[in-house]
Amino acid sequence: MDFSDTPAEAAFRAEARRWIAANAPSQHRVALERSSFGVLRVGGDEAEKLAICRDWQRRKFEGGWACLHWPSEYGGRDAGPVERLIWEQEEGVYGKLGERFVIGQGMIGPTLMAHGSPAHKRRHLVPMASGEEIWCQLFSEPAAGSDLAGIRTRCERTAGGWRVNGQKVWTSGAHYSDWGLMLARTDPSVPKHRGLSMFIVNMRSPGVEIRPIRQMSGQSGFNQVFFTDVFIPDEDMLGASGDGWSIALTTLMNERQAVSSSMTTGFDDIFDFCLRFDWRGGKAIDDPVVRSKLATWAARTSGLRFTAMRTISSAARGEVPGPENSILKLVAGMTMQEIAKFALDLQGAAGMVASPEFAEEEGKFQLMLLRSPGMRVEGGTDEIQRNILAERVLGMPPDHRVDKDVSFAALMQAAGDAARRS
Amino acid sequence: MDFGFSSEQEELRQSLRTLLARECDMGRVRAALDGRVAFDEPLWRALAEFGAMGVAIPEEYGGLGLGLLELCVIAEELGRAVAPVPFSSAVYLYAQLVLAFGSERQRRDRLPQIAAGREIGTCPADALMSPDRTSLRVSRGRLTGRVPMAHDGLVADWAVLPALDEEGRLGLYLARLSGPGAAREPLASIDPTRTCASLVFTDCEVERLGDGVEMPDLSRVVDTAAVLLAFEQLGGAERALEAGCDYARQRVAFGRQIGSFQAIKHMLANMYVAKTLARSNAYYGAWAMATGHGELPVAAATARVSATQAFQECAMNAIQVHGGVGFTWDYDCHVFFRRSNALALVLGPLSTWESLLVERLRDGARTGDA
Numbered sequence A: 001m002d003f004s005d006t007p008a009e010a011a012f013r014a015e016a017r018r019w020i021a022a023n024a025p026s027q028h029r030v031a032l033e034r035s036s037f038g039v040l041r042v043g044g045d046e047a048e049k050l051a052i053c054r055d056w057q058r059r060k061f062e063g064g065w066a067c068l069h070w071p072s073e074y075g076g077r078d079a080g081p082v083e084r085l086i087w088e089q090e091e092g093v094y095g096k097l098g099e100r101f102v103i104g105q106g107m108i109g110p111t112l113m114a115h116g117s118p119a120h121k122r123r124h125l126v127p128m129a130s131g132e133e134i135w136c137q138l139f140s141e142p143a144a145g146s147d148l149a150g151i152r153t154r155c156e157r158t159a160g161g162w163r164v165n166g167q168k169v170w171t172s173g174a175h176y177s178d179w180g181l182m183l184a185r186t187d188p189s190v191p192k193h194r195g196l197s198m199f200i201v202n203m204r205s206p207g208v209e210i211r212p213i214r215q216m217s218g219q220s221g222f223n224q225v226f227f228t229d230v231f232i233p234d235e236d237m238l239g240a241s242g243d244g245w246s247i248a249l250t251t252l253m254n255e256r257q258a259v260s261s262s263m264t265t266g267f268d269d270i271f272d273f274c275l276r277f278d279w280r281g282g283k284a285i286d287d288p289v290v291r292s293k294l295a296t297w298a299a300r301t302s303g304l305r306f307t308a309m310r311t312i313s314s315a316a317r318g319e320v321p322g323p324e325n326s327i328l329k330l331v332a333g334m335t336m337q338e339i340a341k342f343a344l345d346l347q348g349a350a351g352m353v354a355s356p357e358f359a360e361e362e363g364k365f366q367l368m369l370l371r372s373p374g375m376r377v378e379g380g381t382d383e384i385q386r387n388i389l390a391e392r393v394l395g396m397p398p399d400h401r402v403d404k405d406v407s408f409a410a411l412m413q414a415a416g417d418a419a420r421r422s
Numbered sequence B: 001m002d003f004g005f006s007s008e009q010e011e012l013r014q015s016l017r018t019l020l021a022r023e024c025d026m027g028r029v030r031a032a033l034d035g036r037v038a039f040d041e042p043l044w045r046a047l048a049e050f051g052a053m054g055v056a057i058p059e060e061y062g063g064l065g066l067g068l069l070e071l072c073v074i075a076e077e078l079g080r081a082v083a084p085v086p087f088s089s090a091v092y093l094y095a096q097l098v099l100a101f102g103s104e105r106q107r108r109d110r111l112p113q114i115a116a117g118r119e120i121g122t123c124p125a126d127a128l129m130s131p132d133r134t135s136l137r138v139s140r141g142r143l144t145g146r147v148p149m150a151h152d153g154l155v156a157d158w159a160v161l162p163a164l165d166e167e168g169r170l171g172l173y174l175a176r177l178s179g180p181g182a183a184r185e186p187l188a189s190i191d192p193t194r195t196c197a198s199l200v201f202t203d204c205e206v207e208r209l210g211d212g213v214e215m216p217d218l219s220r221v222v223d224t225a226a227v228l229l230a231f232e233q234l235g236g237a238e239r240a241l242e243a244g245c246d247y248a249r250q251r252v253a254f255g256r257q258i259g260s261f262q263a264i265k266h267m268l269a270n271m272y273v274a275k276t277l278a279r280s281n282a283y284y285g286a287w288a289m290a291t292g293h294g295e296l297p298v299a300a301a302t303a304r305v306s307a308t309q310a311f312q313e314c315a316m317n318a319i320q321v322h323g324g325v326g327f328t329w330d331y332d333c334h335v336f337f338r339r340s341n342a343l344a345l346v347l348g349p350l351s352t353w354e355s356l357l358v359e360r361l362r363d364g365a366r367t368g369d370a
């Protein structure tokens, strides 16, 4: 049990700190500190934000600080899990500039490393690490989210490759992505998990149409993506035909880890607010009811932080992280919703005010209120995370299923009949 | 950085678990629960032989001189076993107080007795958490007054108590509970596996703890005890969760195992979450305690809040998963439930620790950024 640095770790930390002090875009520091979950306050429009993010990513890459834990031949540093943690701690607020690269670097990169051909790795990993190319995850569809294996987007054989038709939805960052990792159906005649394959899609291909979706928070972080006779060359299939589901599981497992390392609950925000905010003749923090809530959120936030660190310790000992990681997003999502709601409650009727000029803390908690429901859905809903914990960690029997061993074509038929009957 | 116990510490855990499987099965716990014994004396002796009471007592005072991390491991295992012994009072509170504030002679006299399991000591929660509110008075070395509630008070030989002297100065005193001038009145407890008693003193001869004249600052002992209790609570939470999971796999309703119903699954998943967060926070506390780090006040309060919530949730919902049998005396669910609610109170209630945690975060470092 040692939470402090070994001499080697301390040296690594000092080196990282020096490099960051000399290279980080300190002109954005204040704006980054004011940025809360889902709201990046640097730059003006989306293009300018993206340029600032890319610039920091490229500088890190050139300095040897991008994707630390990746092999150096792919642009990483061959660093261990603890060094990666130290880097994240030192990068601090500048880490917020990395959000747009998480899907690629955190989820798709590891998938390519596990299942890609040597040519895939050579072609894609370095530009992914440097931020030159951005990736999106083309998994969810209108009819398949939690039940991801129910996707309908079809890939059919054609000369030299595949022809795609169908629709993806909730694709975060599709509008600024260069590449996408797409799960599609190549064989509807077998049960649903078996007829899937994984493809690398150039988002600039003819026939790809991206339409932004306006989120409940008013922002447009995700999109609908339509495919009309889009051609994918043979060499852009990942693994073999029919391997799609097992490859998708690699991505999803990495998703749980990638989102969890950057998990925030909003605790620091509410704590600072309660310190300052006048309430019932004192500061909010002096009230026992407020304290009780703050203490619960503090304990959860600290618990998440040290749970992530325990996972890193096990990884450093060579253990493979398992489904336990599901707790991180589950707890963070729930806590952030509670915090946002309570911050507004303290403000009374003024809590309704969202305009940054008038609202407390520039409307930070109002934004948090409207962004946090998404957190309980994205990357697997709360219910799916609980199912995973109960079934795969606690050994509960799997859900009762009616779709096993039935061909996907027959399932579609049955779903159509049920919809007509209701 | 390493956020876990060492392999030696894990070996210690395994050997203690083996001992407890033999010496502390539920039948033994129930002997105390049913009031047939006040505490399990053979288990107490076995633990002493194992060295459990002395792990964190230096060798010069008859202990093993290992350390507080080893004591965390022991606490967790005793919590798992719902051991019917006054371990927390004797080892986390009394022994730590004597070690921290006793005179050299007092340490030499008392600590080897604790380490060998020959004596038991206690310190009432209120005495530790708010010593200045004591109603006990000392005059010419004699103590008078009443302690309304002392955990393990019925079986303890010694108590450390705060009292005011003739000049109104607060100090800590060492009182012998089995000697003249001291009496105890048993109290029924929500957790009969551990005794409770009122202590009544009438001109009872006592000695001051330590040589000094100043009232010592108890916060470090309180925080240490909070971390150790967090490990006991964690052990209990894990065992209650396991009981819930085992039953959910066995019990069949509507033609399926009840563990296949999502309402049950999700309740168990929530218990797992609470327990996992509590474990991570307990480790944080253990590290801060063992290294004497400046974050101990925050880490201890975090560990205590988290573990109290986790054990209470796991024990409560383990009953729910069991349905009707969970509500019977014969099933073990209530043993965990009782213990979870008692441990929540033995060192200041949850509301006190919630408030302390927030004050400490306000006054000092945040959740421990490096």
Ligand SMILES: Cc1cc2nc3c(=O)[nH]c(=O)nc-3n(C[C@H](O)[C@H](O)[C@H](O)COP(=O)(O)OP(=O)(O)OC[C@H]3O[C@@H](n4cnc5c(N)ncnc54)[C@H](O)[C@@H]3O)c2cc1C
Pocket: A136, A137, A138, A139, A140, A142, A143, A144, A145, A146, A147, A169, A170, A171, A172, A173, A222, A374, A375, A377, A378, A379, A380, A381, A382, A383, A384, A387, A399, B262
């Ligand atoms: C902000 C945001 C960003 C996203 N980004 C991406 C992205 O980049 N790429 C991508 O592919 N997808 C993305 N998603 C999609 C996301 O993964 C899905 O929305 C999610 O998996 C849920 O699927 P669904 O929306 O179809 O809801 P459904 O699956 O229809 O769920 C509806 C409700 O039913 C419940 N439910 C469903 N199945 C079960 C079950 N077995 N047991 C219990 N309850 C169940 C759910 O928990 C939920 O409450 C994003 C979503 C959000 C909100």
